[in-house]
Structure formats: C-alpha cells, structure tokens
Amino acid sequence: MSRANGRSPFFRTVNTLVWRDLLSEYRSREILGGGIVFALLTLVVFNFAIDLRLESAEEVAPGILWIGFAFAGMLAFGRSFAAERERGTLDGLLLAPIDRGAIYLARAITNAILMCIVELVSLPVFVALYNVRAAWGELLLTTALGTIGFTSAGTLVAAIAANTRAREIMLPVLLLPLTVPVLIASVKATAVALGAQSVEPLPWLQLLLAFDVIMVATSFLVFEYILDE
Amino acid sequence: MQRLDLPPSQAHPLAGLFSERSGVSLALVAMLSMGAALYAALLYAPTERIQGDVQRIFYFHVPLAWTSYLAFFVVFVASAAYLVKRAPLMDAVARSSAEVGLLFTTMMLITGSLWARPIWGTWWSWDARLTTTLLLWFIYVGYLMLRSSVDDEEKAARYAAVIGIVGAVDIPIIHQSVVWWRSLHPESVVLASGGPAMPGSMLTALLVSLAAFTILYVVLVLMRTRLELARVDLRALRRRALERVA
Numbered sequence: 001m002s003r004a005n006g007r008s009p010f011f012r013t014v015n016t017l018v019w020r021d022l023l024s025e026y027r028s029r030e031i032l033g034g035g036i037v038f039a040l041l042t043l044v045v046f047n048f049a050i051d052l053r054l055e056s057a058e059e060v061a062p063g064i065l066w067i068g069f070a071f072a073g074m075l076a077f078g079r080s081f082a083a084e085r086e087r088g089t090l091d092g093l094l095l096a097p098i099d100r101g102a103i104y105l106a107r108a109i110t111n112a113i114l115m116c117i118v119e120l121v122s123l124p125v126f127v128a129l130y131n132v133r134a135a136w137g138e139l140l141l142t143t144a145l146g147t148i149g150f151t152s153a154g155t156l157v158a159a160i161a162a163n164t165r166a167r168e169i170m171l172p173v174l175l176l177p178l179t180v181p182v183l184i185a186s187v188k189a190t191a192v193a194l195g196a197q198s199v200e201p202l203p204w205l206q207l208l209l210a211f212d213v214i215m216v217a218t219s220f221l222v223f224e225y226i227l228d229e
Numbered sequence: 230m231q232r233l234d235l236p237p238s239q240a241h242p243l244a245g246l247f248s249e250r251s252g253v254s255l256a257l258v259a260m261l262s263m264g265a266a267l268y269a270a271l272l273y274a275p276t277e278r279i280q281g282d283v284q285r286i287f288y289f290h291v292p293l294a295w296t297s298y299l300a301f302f303v304v305f306v307a308s309a310a311y312l313v314k315r316a317p318l319m320d321a322v323a324r325s326s327a328e329v330g331l332l333f334t335t336m337m338l339i340t341g342s343l344w345a346r347p348i349w350g351t352w353w354s355w356d357a358r359l360t361t362t363l364l365l366w367f368i369y370v371g372y373l374m375l376r377s378s379v380d381d382e383e384k385a386a387r388y389a390a391v392i393g394i395v396g397a398v399d400i401p402i403i404h405q406s407v408v409w410w411r412s413l414h415p416e417s418v419v420l421a422s423g424g425p426a427m428p429g430s431m432l433t434a435l436l437v438s439l440a441a442f443t444i445l446y447v448v449l450v451l452m453r454t455r456l457e458l459a460r461v462d463l464r465a466l467r468r469r470a471l472e473r474v475a
Contacts, residue, residue, distance in 0.1 A: 156395065160388045164378040173374060174392060177367040178399050181406035203409060211402050218398050222391045225312050 013098045017106030018113075021080070025114065031079050035072040035118040042068030043126055059198070061130045062190035066146070066183055068122065070176075073115050073150055077158035078171050080111060085162060100224035108155040108216070115147050138193035138201065145208040146186030149215060153178050156219040159226045181211050241318040247455045252448070259441070259448040266292075266441035274434035286344045288434050292442035293337040294362075300330025300446060301365065301397060304372075308393030311386060317461045318454075320386040323393055324376065325453035329446055331369045338362060360407040361400070368396040382464065 025031055046064040084090045093103060123143070127134050154175055161170040185204040192201040270288035277284035307323035310316070341359065342352045353359065372392050379385035 153395070153399075156391070160375065160391065163384060163388070164375060165380070166378050170371075170375060170378060173367075174371040177364045177371065177403075178395065180364055181399075181402045184406045184410055207402070207406055207409070214398060214402065215395075218395055222312070222394055225387050225391055228387065 010099055010102055013102040014106045014109070017093075017102065018109050021106065021110040022113065024083075025110075028083075030083065031076045031114055032117060034079070035076050035114065036121050038075060039068045039072040039118050039122040040125060042071060043122065043129055047129065056196075057130055058132050058194035058196045059191055061126070061132055062187045062194060064130075065122075065126050065190060066187050069115070069119060069143075069147070070150065070179070070183065072118050073111075073147075073154055074172055074175060076114050076118075077111055077151070077154040077175075078161065078168065080107065081158050081162035082167075094227060100227050101220050103227065104155065104159075104220055104223035107159075108151050108219070111155050112147055112151040115151055116144070119143050119147065132194045135193045135195070139190065142186055142189040142193055142205065142208070145205065145212060146182055146189075149182040149186075149208055149211045150179055152212060152215040152219055153182075156223060156226070159223070163226075181207060185211070241316050243318060247318075247451055247458060249455070252452050252455060255444070255448045255451060259444045262437075262441035262444050266438040269434035269437040274431050275428065280348060283344060283347050286340050288438045289442075290337060290340040290344060291435060292439045293333050293340060295439060296442045296446040297330050297334040297337055297362075297365070299443070300326045300333060300450075301369065301400070303450070304330065304369075304393045305397035308390035308397075311390045312394075317386075318458065320390070321454045321457035321461065322450065323390065324457060325450045327369050327372050327389075327393070328453060329449045331366065331373065332449075333442075333446070334362060334366045334369070338366065355410075357404070357408040357410065360410070361404045364403050364407075365400065368392075368399070372396065382461075 043064065046067070050060060050064070081090075084093075123134075123139065126132075157175045157178070158171055161167045161174065164170045185207045188199050189201055189204040189208065192199050192204075266288070270285050274285065274288065276282060303326040304323050307319045307326065311319035311323060338359075341362075345354065346352050372389055375392060376385050376389050379388060
C-alpha cells in the first residue's frame, strides 16, 4: 500500500471510514436530530421530576445532564449499527481487506463526534434552563473525557447488542453497569465546573482519563472477535 | 470407535477432569466440608461479645464474597482462553463459572443485608464494597442474558467472552470510582496490618468455611460444565444425524 500524505494505511482507513459515516449521517440526519431533541427533552422532563429551585442546583443538575447524555448516546450507538445492518453495508465492510480494529476505531470516533455535537447544543440550553454558572473550560474538558469513555464502551457493546434478539434491551443492560465509573466521575467533575465546593476535581478527571485509555485499548483488542463471521 | 467419532467435548486434554466419577467423589468431599463449616460457624466459633449470634453470618458472607470474585476471575481467564483457542470446553467453563458466581453473589448480597439490618440499622447502604458488588451482579446478569439472547451458539460464546473480559477489566475501575464516591464498610479484619484482628478460634472457623465454599464452588462448576459439554455433544450428534439424512 502506498503511504500517501506520510500516514500509515491504518489511519487512512480510519479516516475514510469516519468520513463515510459522517457523510451518511449528514444525508439522513437521523441520529443527530433524534439525539438533540431527546437530550433537550430529558432536561425539561427532569425539571418536573426534581424540583430544582433549591439552593444546591449545581450538586443535582450534573446528574440530570449526564443521564440525558447517556441515554442520547445509547440511542445513537444502537441506531448506528442498526442502520448499517438495514442497508447491508456491514457485510461489504467485512469483505474489504481492512483491519477490524480500524472499523472499531472509526465507529467509535464517529459516535464520539455525534455525541459531542449533541452535547454542544445541549450544554448552553442546560446552563440557561437550570440557571447555573459554568466554568466553560472545565465543563468542556469533562464532557470530552466523559464522552470518549462512554462511546469507547458503548460502541463495543452496541456491536454485540446489534446481533442479539432483544437488542434495544441488551444495549443498556450491558452498557450501564460497565460505564458507572464514567457517570460518577463525569457528574462529580461537572459539579466542580458548575461551582460546587464540596468536590475535588483532579481525581475525577484522572479517573476519566484512566477509564478512557483502558476501555479504548481493551475494546480495540477484542473487537475483531465480534465481527469474526 | 473411530477418532472422528469422538464427541467435541472430549477433544480437549482437560476433558477428563469433568468425568462422572470425579464429580461424584468431589461432591462427597463438598458435602463433608460444608458440614464441617456449619459446625465451625454455628458451634465451634465463640459468640461475638457486642454483635452476638448475628456475627456468625460472617462465616458465610466472607467465603461467599471470596468465591464470587474467584468465579468472575475464572470467567475472565476462561473467556480469554476461549477467544484464543476456541475450545468448547473453555466456553462451558466460563458459562458455568458465571452462573455459580452469580448465585454466590446473590447470596452474598442477601447475607450482607441480613447482617446489616440489626448492626447498621439498614438493609442497604451505598458503601463502596456493596456498590461494587451490586454492579458486579448486574454485569454478570447481563452476561447471562446476552448468552440466552443469541441464537447461534458459537456467536453467543464469542460475544459472552468479550463481555467476560471487558467486565473483569472494568471491575477495578468501578471499585476505585465507588471508593472515592463513599465508604463505610467494616475494615478488613483478616488482612489487617499486624495480623488478623480476631481470636484464633474465629479465624479457624472462617478458614474452614472458606475451604468448604471453595470446594463447593469447584464442584458446582465441574457439574455444570459437564452438563454444558453434554449439550455441545448432543448438538453435534443432531447435526451429524441431519447431515446423514440429507
């Protein structure tokens, strides 16, 4: 294989696959539209479930935010493999002489980009609706790290769940217990970014980083066993 | 009989371990050791001065915890071995160990609750070790649900192995996250620095019970694995019969 642009064939494959997924999403706008509306609806509905006129909104609101992100993310992960299956494009992808790890990485990157877009739209609305002050640098860093952790595990689990009978149920049942560390750490770090005094931010960001590295590496290694037909 | 006619379950060097005979003799050993554990926990060990007889549940709770973690470690090792070698035996061991581990984890959660009610005054607390165990329970419930929701046996084995590995890798991170979240569990009294912080007779009772539960775990996994291998053989026979008809 030629080494165009000085990059290895592996990363060129990943690059191509990410553009392919993003282009197909741009044409259908299925995941983004649904994801954004879903995340915003969560913020509104939780406002009725929990009365947030209390003093410590910055302690409670992060939990609501991350429940919204997690559920919007799960919808997106499930949808991304279902769409591939409906169009029969997964078989074509598997017949192509490309590394299985590249397929995982590309899918995870696409999912993370889509989740980030949903989050970038939801965050300002969240800050306005819940009337909190945000340190945007910390908030965006936390959101990025949390999203990487959630998508790295989510992409792997969604690939498995797509091949089961009850795939809408299997995805959350398998994914939520695995990603509890991401949820706890993201909620705590988000609380700090919103001005909560009772939490120390650094350990939580380190935990997120550790989860991201370990989960991406493990998923990358085992993904080939899922696609092996 | 020709070599070709060997059932798939026998095609592994470790298959002899799972014979009917070894199962029966081990079951006898398990029965005797469980009897000894009951005696040690209920009669031999002294009554704790402050907690009273309630403390005796400790001799079952701790061994259940140890065997649960052992079970999920075995799931991890057998899953990795299955993905590398694709031996049906390894998949059967992983599945059996997950089932027994889930059973023991359930009993650990129940015995813990029974103890916590009179001592802590509550059935449940969101303490680090309790929370980790609860999440562990959910991970392996998901693992077994996944196995039963895939029709193709070979695919089910591969997917389950992946979850068995990812779940085990995740456990230390889950534990760390909930430790930082909060902690209230009694400190470890056996592995405390400066030797075990309990009388010798209590330690003896605990060790007897630990041994008994470990043997019980091994016996249950062996028997469950044998059942699973019989199923594998049955499927292979059916397939061969169908081929002959066709």
